[in-house]
Amino acid sequence: MRPIMRCMQAGKAVGAEHTPSEGEEGPLASAERPILVWFKQDLRLDDHPGLAQALTAEAPLAPLFCFDAALYSHLLHAPHGLEGLLGAVAALRTALRARGSDLLLRMGPATVEVPAAAEMLGAGSVLVEEEVEHRWLAAVAGVTAALPSGCSVMQWKASLFPHEPDSAASHGWNWRRFQQERGAPLPPLPPPAAGLPGLPAEVASAAMQAANAWPASACAPEALAAQLAAGGEPAAQRALGAYLRCCLQPNPAVFAAQLALGTLSRRRLYAAAQQALASAALPFGLGGEAALPARAAAAAAEAGDFHWHLARFDRGRDTRCGCAPRHWRWRGVLTDYIIAEPAACGTRGAQRAAERTGAPAVLLVHGFGAFGEQYRGQVQAMASEGLHVYAPTFPGYGRAEKPALAYSQELWRDFLRDFVIEVVRRPVVAVGNSIGGYISASLAGDYPALVKGLVLVNSAGRLDPGYAAPENPDADPVSAAGPPRLVVDLLSRALFLYLERSIASTLVKIYPAVPANADAWLAEEIRRAACDPGALGVFRSVFYLPKPRPLNYLVAERYGGPALVLQGARDPLNDAVQRARDIAAACSNVRVQLLDGGHCPHDEVPEAFNAALLAFVEEQLPARSAELAAAA
Template sequence: MDFSGVRATLRSSCGACHSVQTRRGPPRRRRPRSGTFLGASRADPSAESCSNEGPCLFWFKHDLRTTDHPGLIQAAKAAKGGALVPLFVFDPEVYSPWEESEADIQWYREVLMSLKSKLRALGSDLMFEIGKAEEVVPRICEELSASTVVTQRETDVVWSGKLDVIAKRIPSGSALSLYTYTLIGQNTGWSYPLSFAETKEWDLSGPVEAVGRIKSPEGASPGRDIPSADDLYDAVVEAWSGFWGEANPIPEASSFPYRSAYCSPEILSKVQGSEFVLSGAHEVVANNLNRYFAAFRGDQPRPESLESLALDLEVPGGFGQSFNVLFRKHLSQGVLSPGEVYLAASSFKANLNPLSALFSASLKGANAAMAEAVKYDFAHNLHQYSLERERMLDAGGDGAVDLSYESWRWRGTHQEFIVGSPSGEQGEGEGKGKKVVLIHGFGAFGEHWRENVVGLVRAGYTVYAPTLCGYGRSEKASAQYTPQLWSLFVRDFITSIVKSPAVLAGNSIGGYISAYTAAKHPGLVKGLVLVNTAGKLVEEVAELPFEEVAIKDEDSGFEAFRKTVVAEVGSRLIFSYLERSVSGLLRKAYPQFPERADAGLAKEIERASSDPGAFDVFKSVFYLPPPTPLSNLLKEYEGPVQVFQGANDPLNDAPARAKQMKELCGVEVQLVEAGHCPHDEVPEAFNDCLEAFYSSLLTL
């Protein structure tokens, strides 16, 4: 990829890679059972070196390229005698047939074949293995008598768990060396700012030096041939065969074949019948990226081309989502580094005709790419190093509660969640298998259920509190955020992380999302608890057609323009007001006990509002089409439902609304003296209500 014309604006890349070396494994984030959460401590750079004189093993995971690759440079320098063995392990357990389709796996295979070709051009090859990474990597390490295993530091909870096991299993004479990548600023490796504003004083990292010829060890075998995409997909399905069955069937193939696209299905329906195929070949990807930038210059694109698809995916309230549908996979799997994406876009803008550059629409694709590269890099490093800093959960000091903050890669983005479970023997008793998933409301985050998580864990439950994509410390990737997209997130979270049916509880819009998930995927949900939920109630339960966007095709040019101006200007004014008024507005939502709307809650909401992309997530709400009524969803679900309603909700007539839900939908209702967030205002009452509801399910 050509970086000419932009290198001069970038600093040296010496801070782009941080290396940690340890004899037996990576430094762990400490999670004391006392409930005090500490960030990672910096490893001693003078850690004991390995005793083996064998080759260096470089393990590719989410860094499937040979350019702008600090880890590969690190591995080349660590190689004893210059010998280096590149390895890729296809671990079926880390993929999911609910999140990846046959087309997604075909794309992965094409990437690996392209990477293999790139490595051969450097005098090496890609050793391919299939199986559980925690079994394969130590075995290969022992067979090669590897001196060092170099691989990327992990954020994802599944990959991190496997890396921890590998650290314990690699031979005693080998060292495990981790690297990380940073686009913005010099990464010290152990301290990353919570606020994006702090990074604005930093420069961008330039591309690292290109790796030279790679020396392979004498007699090294390239491993097995890369199997067909069908065989790889079958391995993924087989790995998950014992979990769900008929309760959660694998989705049918859709018109847009890539199940991993970060986009709502109603938006992807725009490209129905498109024959466009995402490429995994590195040279083609680089060319496609430049075609994407050029798609917004105003030329008439060929039907079903990349350019046509990019324009179709750009809808009001979803600026930049075309990049995430077309290139998020390449960014998250490291086919392109964040730096390569950012610099390619910068180069396009620098070389654009000055007259064309006057029209901002011509820069739309390049600006979207630059924004997504920054969002990805910030979220990635925030989740690596600062996910546990300045949090609110307190597990107490008796060791009865295990709590942790975790990161999960969903559709190429970084999402955070809290998981709490009874520790030790308490977790193996009658409460084992009692799972609850808590979904927060608009603008909040998983910790809004702080005392519910701890209280329910003490009562014997395993509790999950994810932060919805676009909120809290979850990544705010560009998309038109809709209940459908958030519902897919909840569906996949239960499928891949919880891995068994659970009681699903939600507050405000989180209640509506929970109801939508339960209605569309009832096999995932044991029961539903709605806490001052959003959603329209109608007496006539007839399906309301979901309109694709708030701006309709039949709108006149002036009407569409008027709606856009109202949404853009109105959302900006309201967002600015909310940023300045968080504490006061929170206290109004807690009329009985306003002191519960404390500084910690307000501080995290304010922090999240400064994340890159936060305003675009907020703005997308102004473009939401009319959703399916809540009463429809509850009729469709047909399962047990409990309503926990704060009677003093300042947003509506809560008692009348609770009565209407009971009459229309036949649900159980408990009114309490509290406001819009009764689960946090009177947490003991909510916990008691949920426990009673869960107990009632056991008698059904």
């Protein structure tokens, strides 16, 4: 079965997705000009549908890797991330050379270097994996627009299951429905045999010279750290085999980096797991503890495929925030976020932005069980006031992936830190609701240079005015011992089932002032997320969260900057008024403003909330010029 392709000419689609039938020529079959295979996050030869499709065409093949620092900069924040990339590129180049081909290497912006390589080679098409992450979508679109005349982009994907749900129904599409409709898994493709088409003789020399800027050490595996990630595709395959044979801890998250780089495909992970299960002596099909790693690996592959499709549909989904979501992969976990720019809000937004030059961005942080889109009343409203607004969804929540991670306050804080550094790229006013308030305070306390203002919205976090910081305040806190695993599992399942069935009634209780805003859409989105694979594990992690540092220590001592408590005074979860007073008493840098709302006043009474938030942001703006001050 041939992979699905999509052809785009100079930035615009010229054909719909199409799977050629048996005996029918695909779009590359009659190509005579070279085919440029652009390797990005698919750094392997095994199970590579794009390469397999290219080999059906009678045309020279030109594999290419472009090191675009902007696209791979996130690897600097991941343990051994850069080593992993360089090792994967080195292994890919070695594998191609063993088959009579080679890997062209270029450094610089992909939107410049890939079209330049296509023009140098006289390529008729550029073959590239379909993406869902925003940075890669923008890069592929930029490359497509800059290609020389007569050169088109062909996109491929390697789905684990053949089912293609209707994107129009993606709002209600969930994991349980996916399991019912997905069909049988597709097997991985074998790597190509020896004897790949070489580069065109007349351009091979020039193509190799174009790689001179690439550091030689980048393709010398012996110069790289001896980590798993640095070994590329061969090391990923060996590690997968070892994991399935003898790993006692069923945690396939160890392969997150390999799946993100593409040195290992989801289809190969799934097939290897199924083979391990089939070949083992499994009484009654269970296999006991020995089968757990394989079952966990298969489940991870299934979940990854599901979330990839969900993200693919979400690219065009109309959100309640008035703008389509974007997607970002953090430490191998696919997450989503909402962004609103002043320029997209018409003349008013642009004018306000000019008046507020240098203003920090607004980072909206959701609470437990919620997601970024719950800030539906703030995103466009703040952007129309000239502010850049971001509302991310934490790993483990909403439409983000929910892998088996050690979820904790520190993990979510690190997520926010990297999001601000890699996506926002400017200081922020952090606005956090419930546990999101505590995570925002952790971000401000541990990385104060990133936060110009802090807004706590019915925030979680204990208060301890007499707290004495440890000698090393940056040391990782010790996780709570928690109840026995069996007890936690039973409690989690019981509570999870209860909450799933009572989402609507629970929401109404925490929206006491305007219960109508706890609408069917919000309840359905929370219910949809509760169906996701891994959702129960996130809920279970609450029992093992490390003991948190006091909120007042983070806000007053570690951060010390301007802070506002926007408190829904009718929050049924605690004595909200007294809680706000206690925070102010424990934090000299905090002032309090009460709102007539419950636990989520940003969504319940957005107009009052926005007015208070905007006034606070105004206070953090740099001094305006004398001209603007006079005009005011």
